[in-house]
Amino acid sequence: xxxxxxxxxxxxxxxxxxxxxxxxxxxxxxxxxxxxxxxxxxxxxxxxxxxxxxxxxxxxxxxxxxxxxxxxxxxxxxxxxxxxxxxxxxxxxxxxxxxxxxxxxxxxxxxxxxxxxxxxxxxxxxxxxxxxxxxxxxxxxxxxxxxxxxxxxxxxxxxxxxxxxxxxxxxxxxxxxxxxxxxxxxxxxxxxxxxxxxxxxxxxxxxxxxxxxxxxxxxxxxxxxxxxxxxxxxxxxxxxxxxxxxxxxxxxxxxxxxxxxxxxxxxxxxxxxxxxxxxxxxxxxxxxxxxxxxxxxxxxxxxxxxxxxxxxxxxx
Numbered sequence: 001x002x003x004x005x006x007x008x009x010x011x012x013x014x015x016x017x018x019x020x021x022x023x024x025x026x027x028x029x030x031x032x033x034x035x036x037x038x039x040x041x042x043x044x045x046x047x048x049x050x051x052x053x054x055x056x057x058x059x060x061x062x063x064x065x066x067x068x069x070x071x072x073x074x075x076x077x078x079x080x081x082x083x084x085x086x087x088x089x090x091x092x093x094x095x096x097x098x099x100x101x102x103x104x105x106x107x108x109x110x111x112x113x114x115x116x117x118x119x120x121x122x123x124x125x126x127x128x129x130x131x132x133x134x135x136x137x138x139x140x141x142x143x144x145x146x147x148x149x150x151x152x153x154x155x156x157x158x159x160x161x162x163x164x165x166x167x168x169x170x171x172x173x174x175x176x177x178x179x180x181x182x183x184x185x186x187x188x189x190x191x192x193x194x195x196x197x198x199x200x201x202x203x204x205x206x207x208x209x210x211x212x213x214x215x216x217x218x219x220x221x222x223x224x225x226x227x228x229x230x231x232x233x234x235x236x237x238x239x240x241x242x243x244x245x246x247x248x249x250x251x252x253x254x255x256x257x258x259x260x261x262x263x264x265x266x267x268x269x270x271x272x273x274x275x276x277x278x279x280x281x282x283x284x285x286x287x288x289x290x291x292x293x294x295x296x297x298x299x300x301x302x303x304x305x306x307x308x309x310x311x312x313x314x315x316x
Contacts, residue, residue, distance in 0.1 A: 093286070094249075095142065095165050095202045096187050097236045100150050100223065100292040102160040105201045107132060110143065110169075110194045111178055119189040126169060128179045128196060135179035139171045141196040143183075150223045152240060153307035159240065159292060162223055165202075166190050210246035213312040219253065221308045222292070230303035234296065237283065239310060242291045249288060253295065253310040255281035257302060283310070 108130030113120055120126060128135065147162040166188045173180035183190060223238040224231050231237060241247045259275025281300040285293050297304060 091199055091203075092168065092185060095199065095287065096185075097286055097294050097296070098162065098164045098225065098238075099202065099287065099289055099294050100160045100238050101163050101202070101289065102291075104144070104146055104161055104163055104195075105197050106195045107134070107198065108141070108196045110190065110192055110196065112192060118191060120183060120186075120191065121189065122167070122183050122186040124183050124190075126181055126183060126190070128169065128171070128181050130179070130196075135171055135174055137171055137174065140184070140199065141169050141171075141181070142199050142202065143167045143169060143190050143194050143196050145194055150238070152220070152222055154220060159222055160289075162238070163202075164188065166194060168199075169196070208244060209248070210244045212246045212248075213241070215312060215314070217312040219310050219312065221255075221304065221306055221310060224306050229305050231297060231305060232300045232303065233298065235304075236286075237295055237297065237304065237306075239283075239285075239293050239295055240291070241312075242293050243288045244290050247285060247288055247293050247312075249285055251285045252313045253283050253285075254279050254313045255283065255297075255300075255304050255308055255310050257308070280304070282313070 108128055110120075111127045111129040113127070114125035117124065128141065143166045144163050145166060147164055150159040150162050151157065152159055167186040167190050168184050169181040170184045171179050171181045219239050219241045221237050222240045225236045228235065239253065256277045257280050259277055280302040281297055281304050283295040283297045285295050287294045
């Protein structure tokens with residue numbers, strides 16, 4: 001290629017590059033927006049436009065009850081029907097401390113034990129024998145024994161038999177001859193030959209309830225457990241007032257002792273002076289029979305024994 005032609009091509013490329021550079025600068029000046037502030041022209045740099053983000057919905061404010069809402073009746077709540085279950089009363093605390101009965105009923109006895117033990121307790125298996133053969137599954141029987149006849153310490157009238165409750169058994173199996181039972185409660189050792197009866201036999205349901213005694217009405221302690229001479233707080237005693245006398249469970253009696261007697265000499269005669277009665281304890285009735293009741297000493301200042309005088313204090 002000739003030398004002159006090469007020079008022309010170089011000049012053409014140089015001019016062409018200058019022309020495109022000029023166009024680029026001119027375009028930037030024309031399309032760049034500007035703002036005027038205080039008479040000066042300032043170029044504003046505009047950032048590339050970005051897509052707008054959707055606004056998040058704000059939570060709704062809590063609904064305020066209007067006046068007319070308060071007049072509307074509330075929606076009825078669903079009613080859940082429940083069957084009322086009547087729990088069977090536990091009568092064991094009422095009979096476990098013993099009682100005085102006129103004629104203790106006997107419907108059967110302990111015939112034998114599974115392990116042939118002499119002294120049986122809670123959990124042992126026994127076999128029951130009844131003269132009436134009226135056993136039923138899950139039936140409960142009271143095991144008891146008669147200790148002795150009780151006579152009134154003042155009048156010597158026969159009050160009945162002192163009965164100790166030994167425990168309770170529950171029938172778990174039936175056979176043609178005997179019933180198998182388990183001892184479910186035991187207060188004292190149970191043995192072969194001990195008598196059994198229904199628990200209802202120990203309550204005077206047929207006896208009418210008499211009028212409530214007046215405060216200060218007199219009664220007596222007619223028997224104590226284990227022939228103790230000195231009884232104190234928490235010990236069990238038996239009194240000569242019962243359901244027919246108006247005494248109920250929870251009634252309280254005051255135990256009194258007579259004052260000591262002293263002789264005072266004067267110039268003319270010998271005067272006989274007795275000190276007043278003194279309160280030496282309190283007892284509460286646990287259970288009642290027709291003419292007697294079982295009571296527990298809840299306070300004692302002196303030993304309490306058979307024959308002590310008691311005064312009715314308050315009803316339950």
